[in-house]
Amino acid sequence: MQEPDLSIEISSLKMESPLMLASGILGTSIELLRRVFEDGAGAVVTKSIGYEQRMGYDNPTIVEVYGGYLNAIGLSNPGIKEFYKELSRSKIDDLPLVVSLFGAESSEFSEMISILNELEVKAYELNISCPHVKGFGVEVCQDAKLVEDIIEAVKKETQKPVFVKLSPNLTDIVNAAKLAEDVGADAITVTNTFKAMSIDIETCRPILANKIGGLSGPVIKPIAVRCVYEIYQNVDIPIIGCGGVVDWQDAIEFFLVGATAIQIGTGIAYKGLSVFEKIKQGIKDYLTLKGKSSLRDIVGLAHGF
Amino acid sequence: MQEPDLSIEISSLKMESPLMLASGILGTSIELLRRVFEDGAGAVVTKSIGYEQRMGYDNPTIVEVYGGYLNAIGLSNPGIKEFYKELSRSKIDDLPLVVSLFGAESSEFSEMISILNELEVKAYELNISCPHVKGFGVEVCQDAKLVEDIIEAVKKETQKPVFVKLSPNLTDIVNAAKLAEDVGADAITVTNTFKAMSIDIETCRPILANKIGGLSGPVIKPIAVRCVYEIYQNVDIPIIGCGGVVDWQDAIEFFLVGATAIQIGTGIAYKGLSVFEKIKQGIKDYLTLKGKSSLRDIVGLAHGF
Amino acid sequence: MVSDKPRIVKVLNVRDESKTVRSLIFEDDICSKARPGQFVMVWIPGVDEIPMSISMTKANGLAGFTVRKVGEASSALFDMEAGSLLGVRGPYGRHFTPIIGDVMIVGAGTGLAPLMPLSEILTQNLSSIHMIIGGKTIDEFVFVDRARAILSKTKSEIIITTEDGSYGTKGLATDAMEPILKEGHIDKIYTCGPELMIKKVLEIAQVFSVPIQASLERIMKCGIGICGSCCIGRYRVCKDGPVFDSPKLEEIIGELGLFKRDHSGRATII
Amino acid sequence: MVSDKPRIVKVLNVRDESKTVRSLIFEDDICSKARPGQFVMVWIPGVDEIPMSISMTKANGLAGFTVRKVGEASSALFDMEAGSLLGVRGPYGRHFTPIIGDVMIVGAGTGLAPLMPLSEILTQNLSSIHMIIGGKTIDEFVFVDRARAILSKTKSEIIITTEDGSYGTKGLATDAMEPILKEGHIDKIYTCGPELMIKKVLEIAQVFSVPIQASLERIMKCGIGICGSCCIGRYRVCKDGPVFDSPKLEEIIGELGLFKRDHSGRATII
Numbered sequence A, B: 001m002q003e004p005d006l007s008i009e010i011s012s013l014k015m016e017s018p019l020m021l022a023s024g025i026l027g028t029s030i031e032l033l034r035r036v037f038e039d040g041a042g043a044v045v046t047k048s049i050g051y052e053q054r055m056g057y058d059n060p061t062i063v064e065v066y067g068g069y070l071n072a073i074g075l076s077n078p079g080i081k082e083f084y085k086e087l088s089r090s091k092i093d094d095l096p097l098v099v100s101l102f103g104a105e106s107s108e109f110s111e112m113i114s115i116l117n118e119l120e121v122k123a124y125e126l127n128i129s130c131p132h133v134k135g136f137g138v139e140v141c142q143d144a145k146l147v148e149d150i151i152e153a154v155k156k157e158t159q160k161p162v163f164v165k166l167s168p169n170l171t172d173i174v175n176a177a178k179l180a181e182d183v184g185a186d187a188i189t190v191t192n193t194f195k196a197m198s199i200d201i202e203t204c205r206p207i208l209a210n211k212i213g214g215l216s217g218p219v220i221k222p223i224a225v226r227c228v229y230e231i232y233q234n235v236d237i238p239i240i241g242c243g244g245v246v247d248w249q250d251a252i253e254f255f256l257v258g259a260t261a262i263q264i265g266t267g268i269a270y271k272g273l274s275v276f277e278k279i280k281q282g283i284k285d286y287l288t289l290k291g292k293s294s295l296r297d298i299v300g301l302a303h304g305f
Numbered sequence C, D: 001m002v003s004d005k006p007r008i009v010k011v012l013n014v015r016d017e018s019k020t021v022r023s024l025i026f027e028d029d030i031c032s033k034a035r036p037g038q039f040v041m042v043w044i045p046g047v048d049e050i051p052m053s054i055s056m057t058k059a060n061g062l063a064g065f066t067v068r069k070v071g072e073a074s075s076a077l078f079d080m081e082a083g084s085l086l087g088v089r090g091p092y093g094r095h096f097t098p099i100i101g102d103v104m105i106v107g108a109g110t111g112l113a114p115l116m117p118l119s120e121i122l123t124q125n126l127s128s129i130h131m132i133i134g135g136k137t138i139d140e141f142v143f144v145d146r147a148r149a150i151l152s153k154t155k156s157e158i159i160i161t162t163e164d165g166s167y168g169t170k171g172l173a174t175d176a177m178e179p180i181l182k183e184g185h186i187d188k189i190y191t192c193g194p195e196l197m198i199k200k201v202l203e204i205a206q207v208f209s210v211p212i213q214a215s216l217e218r219i220m221k222c223g224i225g226i227c228g229s230c231c232i233g234r235y236r237v238c239k240d241g242p243v244f245d246s247p248k249l250e251e252i253i254g255e256l257g258l259f260k261r262d263h264s265g266r267a268t269i270i
């Protein structure tokens, strides 16, 4: 039998593998992004970039909890102009590169895109859902009018696919997804991290310098899977599942509930960069066992019941 | 040194220990509730009772996931009149019994309370946050006017303490807590479970008969701790922390962020009914080590930083 | 620790035990190590999840349960063929504790399911078994041949009773207890079957001061001792049972054979 | 697996190494098993969390690091007394791989911290060490006595260099390399210290075709290879380093000693 086909397309973004590097994970330098691509990612998303440089929060910015990690990096980034230089340092036309952007208003987004437009960026992901930075994250996600403005502004500025990354810290993530689709998003990425906290009981203090951070890793998978499931029943654009994928079994769960692609972040903390190749192999074996010739054949199957 | 004092009061409810049995866990029969009390719980909360009998969802109603459990019991309950009989079967005046109630409108709540009023129930907990039953859960929590009506109606019907149990499936749990306080709630219980899902990749279907269920256990602890932390900074009434307490260390985290008491549910699946005594001992040892004579001395300490 | 998530297993073999009873055999290492009296939660995808006693364990990783066609879920199981997929989680609960000595076993219908692996261990221990199998009529007997084979290994006896006299002695299984107990050599009684039978067994055992172990049934949802749906008195059948000793059975005698709870938790007459 | 949550440890002992450098010793079984070159993320509650090389490990569960007072976090560590509480997570990263043979060690300042436990293992392995310790002036030397004690166990030598000639030979540490390398018996070079020195060591080693291992520093946030803040070329100092072999060092020569990234990820001149 032939090897099952794992290639997918999200709008004009073509990927050999449905496994993407999630934003904020190693996405600081173009060399690291390329390395992750070479290690088996179908596409790589940069760290979220804002208009101005941000140093982010003080350390500790990360702490492990049972079954996951909390982070409060604080959207540290060199600012869009510096990041433009970063991307210009080498040829990137062969790299399935997605640039993640954050901002507080639509004009910031369109300015950032106009700066990057001449580069061979393959798609944009709008991070309107960072849980621990005031003004840039969940607040944006919550404000329907703002979300609309941002997406419309971005779509006006670029022909490239635009993914909208949503927050699970919303009562109604389905509505947010529908809204994004309505105003032209090409795909929905779900989910970002959950607002959470870890206290050190010896010193009686929050461990993260920012006190509150975002929860990622295996612990959030059942919630992320549910988000994808619900959104799949309500929107037609592709869904990129994200949250707690560590093993191929996790990935399959996401495909079955309707994800077209998957992003991996914290999985790298558990399995290293080989996580992409390992999961890819697991998916292939699974498809072979199930007699499927293409990954597309299993997307959304869990909705048949 | 004297043993540290673990007794607490929430309005008129006096408890020898700050560890309560969470609603829906073993709270079906008065004998089981008493047993849990005898096994070391400071108070016990019944399964959530509604006006009418409900059979709940079909099995599977529960499934384990990494670091927690998903359940979709579906608010099965014998109905308030039958439950009145259940509570009348034996003397309960010595039992720190909290009755959990759910309903879709305020009149249901007040009727239920009027039925129970003559019994020696010590407090009520209003479950307006079940994540997986349409019309009774998160929907209620989300509707500010309805929450207000329910709490007001209940407070009119009874002098006993009223706890309001909130859902973490809300964008802004702090607002919900503030609202509950404003209209007279005596305490806030946070949190209920998170809407989540588990897919069996062999059969490609959701495992729970109801497909979506509520996530509980260690996985939700960092989120629940964050909810308590945020609410503590915004309300003055006591907070009952709930979510993922399995060890005494978990309990201490909740106290440090401001919980006056703690509820334990899924912890029983991991540790059995001895979980109450074990955690109680752990808290005592911790207080002794820290030179504190009373549990009250550590409540909220994490806010000092 | 074993996860409480269903493990998907393939039915390898289906064995007819009677017109309405079948045994399903599957491969699962964990279940093959179940102790007699333990049960599994069996997930029939798209249908239901119900508790089933393990009726058979083999050293080579095989296990089985035995189902009587009753309602939707048990019928779906009954209709399964080799190759069908099931989920199992468990084994759960307290098991029978086999002794070395002279024992009595009283069973009826699929209540015999957990008593078969128990008998195997008892005869390996060289215990003598007085096994009483009761039924309404000749058609509904299961496991009689299997029991004979097991019991042939030690000085044991099988007594069959039917209410209509169509097979063995006419009468109730419990009627056959007294003559044996009077001889005074029974060290322990094991029983499983209809709850009224169990109650009667307990009462007779009390008269002769013989300790008993009985396996009970209640509605199960979680199977792991947290939901409370299987409660009987202050106990959870899934966790404190399903096998109970005399002292606990005496504690719950007020409910035994009298009332149980439905899926809503409402007490109903048995 | 060890959790990436800080373990709270108590400082047992503080040792002055120089006017601006101190070693903090604490009890932590996991750290006491660190390999030379590995580092820990040290949480100073209320201040910061910074990476520190393990400079000492003892069989009895003790470990230590050595800090130079530089900015806020290192000063807070420097000012800690016995009894203070710290959080540590790790040890993280790739360690030096000790060989058996004739080795050269080139270090300066607190760069010597990881080179001390390395030297201990090397001399246990009976390797000969040619240790070059460089500094600007006599005041800032640390670990010289400790190094002498360690090196006394095998046929080894210590060469001290200062830029102002106030101690040992006048010149740079790297100036002292060539005469020894020319003799042709050095099997491996280990180095840690200012990045420009490391770069120079690499270049000299290339000339003599001697393999080197160097420990690098970059801004660290996660310490576990996911945040990307410590990147140098295609590598993560925390996970692919901090100890790098010659081939990898050659790959990143374009960044080495030239630029690094600040907390925002922006590239800045070193």
Ligand SMILES: Cc1cc2nc3c(=O)[nH]c(=O)nc-3n(C[C@H](O)[C@H](O)[C@H](O)COP(=O)(O)OP(=O)(O)OC[C@H]3O[C@@H](n4cnc5c(N)ncnc54)[C@H](O)[C@@H]3O)c2cc1C
Residues within 6 Å of the ligand: B059, C039, C048, C049, C050, C051, C052, C053, C054, C065, C066, C067, C068, C069, C070, C071, C072, C073, C074, C075, C110, C113, C114, C216, C217, C218, C219, C220, C221, C242
């Ligand atoms: C510990 C234990 C071991 C059991 N072992 C066996 C066995 O080995 N073989 C066998 O045939 N049966 C066994 N049963 C009974 C079995 O679980 C089912 O109750 C029975 O098969 C009928 O189920 P049904 O859904 O097909 O029938 P239905 O008509 O749907 O239900 C009939 C009755 O079965 C009971 N029932 C239904 N669902 C459940 C449930 N989730 N948990 C418990 N009872 C339920 C209720 O009393 C119900 O009224 C056992 C039960 C328990 C508690």
Ligand SMILES: Cc1cc2nc3c(=O)[nH]c(=O)nc-3n(C[C@H](O)[C@H](O)[C@H](O)COP(=O)(O)OP(=O)(O)OC[C@H]3O[C@@H](n4cnc5c(N)ncnc54)[C@H](O)[C@@H]3O)c2cc1C
Residues within 6 Å of the ligand: A059, D039, D048, D049, D050, D051, D052, D053, D054, D065, D066, D067, D068, D069, D070, D071, D072, D073, D074, D075, D110, D113, D114, D216, D217, D218, D219, D220, D221, D242
């Ligand atoms: C693997 C590794 C091992 C190290 N081992 C030692 C050691 O054994 N002894 C020692 O004294 N120092 C060591 N350092 C350096 C140490 O982590 C600090 O950078 C240094 O102590 C100054 O920190 P500061 O915050 O006090 O100074 P600041 O004035 O706040 O910062 C000075 C400079 O330190 C660096 N720095 C600050 N924060 C970090 C951070 N989170 N991660 C990395 N660099 C940072 C930056 O370059 C910054 O510009 C090591 C660094 C790394 C990466």
Ligand SMILES: Cc1cc2nc3c(=O)[nH]c(=O)nc-3n(C[C@H](O)[C@H](O)[C@H](O)COP(=O)(O)O)c2cc1C
Residues within 6 Å of the ligand: A022, A023, A024, A025, A047, A048, A062, A069, A071, A073, A075, A100, A127, A130, A165, A191, A192, A193, A215, A216, A217, A218, A220, A242, A243, A244, A245, A263, A264, A265, A266, A267, D226, D227
């Ligand atoms: C250290 C860290 C940094 C992150 N930074 C970003 C970011 O800059 N932008 C963003 O959209 N998401 C960010 N995330 C969220 C991840 O992209 C991802 O949505 C989340 O971690 C859930 O996936 P996971 O469980 O696979 O990690 C970050 C996550 C982590 C752990």
Ligand SMILES: Cc1cc2nc3c(=O)[nH]c(=O)nc-3n(C[C@H](O)[C@H](O)[C@H](O)COP(=O)(O)O)c2cc1C
Residues within 6 Å of the ligand: B022, B023, B024, B025, B047, B048, B062, B069, B071, B073, B075, B100, B127, B130, B165, B191, B192, B193, B215, B216, B217, B218, B220, B242, B243, B244, B245, B263, B264, B265, B266, B267, C226, C227
């Ligand atoms: C099986 C099960 C049934 C539950 N039923 C109820 C219920 O009826 N009413 C309610 O308010 N919460 C119910 N809950 C939620 C718990 O009371 C608790 O809020 C939640 O499980 C988080 O706490 P834990 O992690 O300690 O279990 C239920 C939880 C479980 C696991």
Ligand code: FES
Residues within 6 Å of the ligand: C219, C220, C221, C222, C223, C224, C225, C226, C227, C228, C229, C230, C231, C236, C237, C238, C239
């Ligand atoms: S079935 Fe849930 S407690 Fe027994």
Ligand code: FES
Residues within 6 Å of the ligand: D219, D220, D221, D222, D223, D224, D225, D226, D227, D228, D229, D230, D231, D236, D237, D238, D239
């Ligand atoms: S510090 Fe985060 S990747 Fe190295």
